Amino acid sequence: MTLDAAMAELAFLGDRLSQSAAVLGHHGQSETHIRSRLPDAVVFPRNTEEVARIVSICAAHGVPMIGWGAGTSLEGHALALRGGVTVDFTRMDALLEVRPEDMLVRVQPGITRERLNQELRATGLFFPVDPGANASLGGMAMTRASGTTAVRYGTMRQNVLALEVVLADGQIIRTGSMAPKSSAGYDLTALFVGSEGTLGLITELTLRLQGQPEAISAAVCGFAEMGPAVDCVMTTIQSGIPMARIEFLDTGTVAACNAWSGQNLPLMPQLLVEFHGSPSAVAEQAARFGEIANSIGCTGFRWAEAQEDRTRLWKMRHEAYHAILASRPGCTAIVTDVCVPMSALAEAVEETRADIAASPLPGPILGHVGDGNFHAILLIKPGDEGERATAKALSGRMAERALRLGGTITGEHGVGMGKLDYMAAEHGAAWAVMGAIKQALDPKGLMNPGKLVPQQ
Amino acid sequence: MTLDAAMAELAFLGDRLSQSAAVLGHHGQSETHIRSRLPDAVVFPRNTEEVARIVSICAAHGVPMIGWGAGTSLEGHALALRGGVTVDFTRMDALLEVRPEDMLVRVQPGITRERLNQELRATGLFFPVDPGANASLGGMAMTRASGTTAVRYGTMRQNVLALEVVLADGQIIRTGSMAPKSSAGYDLTALFVGSEGTLGLITELTLRLQGQPEAISAAVCGFAEMGPAVDCVMTTIQSGIPMARIEFLDTGTVAACNAWSGQNLPLMPQLLVEFHGSPSAVAEQAARFGEIANSIGCTGFRWAEAQEDRTRLWKMRHEAYHAILASRPGCTAIVTDVCVPMSALAEAVEETRADIAASPLPGPILGHVGDGNFHAILLIKPGDEGERATAKALSGRMAERALRLGGTITGEHGVGMGKLDYMAAEHGAAWAVMGAIKQALDPKGLMNPGKLVPQQ
Numbered sequence: 001m002t003l004d005a006a007m008a009e010l011a012f013l014g015d016r017l018s019q020s021a022a023v024l025g026h027h028g029q030s031e032t033h034i035r036s037r038l039p040d041a042v043v044f045p046r047n048t049e050e051v052a053r054i055v056s057i058c059a060a061h062g063v064p065m066i067g068w069g070a071g072t073s074l075e076g077h078a079l080a081l082r083g084g085v086t087v088d089f090t091r092m093d094a095l096l097e098v099r100p101e102d103m104l105v106r107v108q109p110g111i112t113r114e115r116l117n118q119e120l121r122a123t124g125l126f127f128p129v130d131p132g133a134n135a136s137l138g139g140m141a142m143t144r145a146s147g148t149t150a151v152r153y154g155t156m157r158q159n160v161l162a163l164e165v166v167l168a169d170g171q172i173i174r175t176g177s178m179a180p181k182s183s184a185g186y187d188l189t190a191l192f193v194g195s196e197g198t199l200g201l202i203t204e205l206t207l208r209l210q211g212q213p214e215a216i217s218a219a220v221c222g223f224a225e226m227g228p229a230v231d232c233v234m235t236t237i238q239s240g241i242p243m244a245r246i247e248f249l250d251t252g253t254v255a256a257c258n259a260w261s262g263q264n265l266p267l268m269p270q271l272l273v274e275f276h277g278s279p280s281a282v283a284e285q286a287a288r289f290g291e292i293a294n295s296i297g298c299t300g301f302r303w304a305e306a307q308e309d310r311t312r313l314w315k316m317r318h319e320a321y322h323a324i325l326a327s328r329p330g331c332t333a334i335v336t337d338v339c340v341p342m343s344a345l346a347e348a349v350e351e352t353r354a355d356i357a358a359s360p361l362p363g364p365i366l367g368h369v370g371d372g373n374f375h376a377i378l379l380i381k382p383g384d385e386g387e388r389a390t391a392k393a394l395s396g397r398m399a400e401r402a403l404r405l406g407g408t409i410t411g412e413h414g415v416g417m418g419k420l421d422y423m424a425a426e427h428g429a430a431w432a433v434m435g436a437i438k439q440a441l442d443p444k445g446l447m448n449p450g451k452l453v454p455q456q
Numbered sequence: 457m458t459l460d461a462a463m464a465e466l467a468f469l470g471d472r473l474s475q476s477a478a479v480l481g482h483h484g485q486s487e488t489h490i491r492s493r494l495p496d497a498v499v500f501p502r503n504t505e506e507v508a509r510i511v512s513i514c515a516a517h518g519v520p521m522i523g524w525g526a527g528t529s530l531e532g533h534a535l536a537l538r539g540g541v542t543v544d545f546t547r548m549d550a551l552l553e554v555r556p557e558d559m560l561v562r563v564q565p566g567i568t569r570e571r572l573n574q575e576l577r578a579t580g581l582f583f584p585v586d587p588g589a590n591a592s593l594g595g596m597a598m599t600r601a602s603g604t605t606a607v608r609y610g611t612m613r614q615n616v617l618a619l620e621v622v623l624a625d626g627q628i629i630r631t632g633s634m635a636p637k638s639s640a641g642y643d644l645t646a647l648f649v650g651s652e653g654t655l656g657l658i659t660e661l662t663l664r665l666q667g668q669p670e671a672i673s674a675a676v677c678g679f680a681e682m683g684p685a686v687d688c689v690m691t692t693i694q695s696g697i698p699m700a701r702i703e704f705l706d707t708g709t710v711a712a713c714n715a716w717s718g719q720n721l722p723l724m725p726q727l728l729v730e731f732h733g734s735p736s737a738v739a740e741q742a743a744r745f746g747e748i749a750n751s752i753g754c755t756g757f758r759w760a761e762a763q764e765d766r767t768r769l770w771k772m773r774h775e776a777y778h779a780i781l782a783s784r785p786g787c788t789a790i791v792t793d794v795c796v797p798m799s800a801l802a803e804a805v806e807e808t809r810a811d812i813a814a815s816p817l818p819g820p821i822l823g824h825v826g827d828g829n830f831h832a833i834l835l836i837k838p839g840d841e842g843e844r845a846t847a848k849a850l851s852g853r854m855a856e857r858a859l860r861l862g863g864t865i866t867g868e869h870g871v872g873m874g875k876l877d878y879m880a881a882e883h884g885a886a887w888a889v890m891g892a893i894k895q896a897l898d899p900k901g902l903m904n905p906g907k908l909v910p911q912q
Binding site for chain 1 (some may be wrong): 466490517532555556557560599602603606609610613614623627628629630631633635636637638639640641642643644646647649650666667684692694695696734736737738793795796797798799815827828829847858859862863864865866867868869870871875879881883885887888889892893895896897908909
């Protein structure tokens, strides 16, 4: 790597090339326990052509390139493991085109989820994928993000229709089209979604939109024990009720959310549910869910039909991570993220709960259980290597448990730095196939090096 | 290629290795106008290990390998362009496991769509992807098939959750898991779905199932002109009604179906629609659709609520290709298959209709219009090179029109031999990326050679 030569050529960016300590520091930290790794420089491109020029310069000089969206990754995806140039997309955040008749939108990668939906409000359409954090759409595509609404609307896999990508050699390609489906060759869009910046940098996305539901209704319902709450989720999903959201919070999470958000939910496992549709469809779905929940021992509903009540409810859910962090002041977290087949959800959650209960660490559990996806937030003291090791071991056992039950080591957070050690166990020989694809598309290994594929 | 040496080693298959003229002939023909190309041999493996051994032998001797499911491809996917061994999966047709609680099924690739659903009948579940033909699931995955129900349930892209694949060197890998979603690395499942046998052979599929709807209702409604019929589709989709099916037949298709199936639909453009859900949801959807259709000039509904009426209706639709072929005795067909953004559907269909009307060829139009996907069946006399050239030119203009309107050259039939010439126009530089992936996974170029990627 001849960084100086690359820096000289990148000077065309003017003050949109930075090596200041503050800027490097901001781009070298993660939201979680993962240690900082600083890049050598940060660039702020304004358009695709600038990205292509940056990549060409870095490629010519052997400088690693790491994409940066909103910095909300939980697995250290955007940390510069081998130094290099972080490409910050915050100045490529335009909404390029809304096509209401096609229920599509074209955006630059730096636009955040919340701003996209604000800008769409007048159209009657919305982008459904909701990971909680106000992530950038480029970052969400790169981690194949999902969240509370994936049970109804799918993950980024289902909602990214087309991409513009700058490849490792600076070439610009387009994948997919605006047609709702295609059989024209390899699904490159699906290959880049979830590739974590290791194959190229996304410079534009075409996203599917949904019509804003005519009616929305939400509710909270508590269960005396975790078991029946999880059973209720399994039965509900298997019954085919098209849940828009069905979230699980354990008692520890409820306590943290009450303290953080000023709520007063009963201290017991809770399900947070939402229904979307026509008024009569919502009423029917809610009634059917209510029958199931009551038959399994739900202790009572609190309905949130007014917009402001729903907003408060989902704000509480979205802030659960920060609420849990605040429940042990000064701590940091290992955020686990497994996903299992629906039939294995109760076993996976219960074994995880017991494993954490037998450890000295707090580890509230919550999740997008309608997808079989749940998280334990393992709270550790920064610098306490004993706690860190205990948490890593718990996290490792969760990953092994998910695999044993036919699931995956990460439902939505991605591999990043936290899950690389489990990729061989999940994929076996298929991991080498990922390595072969990486080698084919990034032979110099400069795109987010050290991530996702087997390391040489 | 040292075929003889490979044949000697493949003799372990006994009478499941064939070089008889009848068997080669059966595996060398296509359903459409595409000319026969015979393989040198056909093998009938019974399990994954046999497939791996076959592939290892062929790889060692440089012999091409071509997968074969039910032979229903419309683009000559399974023709042995460079000779070699056709791997026929008809004896790997087991339903391996039904997991009703996970709404999943594991199958071998040779099982057909109709048999799968027969076997699932007692479970209350069904596999929704319905391309019309009684294709094999392996073949449907390899072409990323869809059909009449994709507007509601998605294509093979959305409905294949995991795969077992034998790679070009004989190695067996597994992609995906039974979890509903994952962010664990490159989406290899999505890469193999639609890869048309050029990267490996699928030996097992894990498929998502749907609950059989409580209520189903179907209807036919005619329009005096094509324009309003297509407008009705666009408005219906944009209104968010969750149509289970919404199919368009032009007047020529209706005439052919009437003659073939003994129906007496009015001779005008028709929409065939179906609604799935709870009884009240179906009633509501049907009422909303009815309002739209009536406001746009529908000439009247015929409802098909009884199971036998619906069966007759969709049998007619599924036989439309054969009905159209029979409308010009002795002819063969170029089956076109474009897909455009919903906003461009009316323009694409109308321009296509006018283009065909100005030609001497019959070319009825029909399609899965809720997806923006439609077909013209261009009827030509076998051996008439003038008609063939006229049809190819019409088909080429359809592909160009689809691309100009932001769509794709194939919505569901795949590239095969019929669409290879348009891949560069659709994908530009991204086509070379497909070539690089092919080179990485099949460096000897033995998996279905001559298909999908740029040819050297």
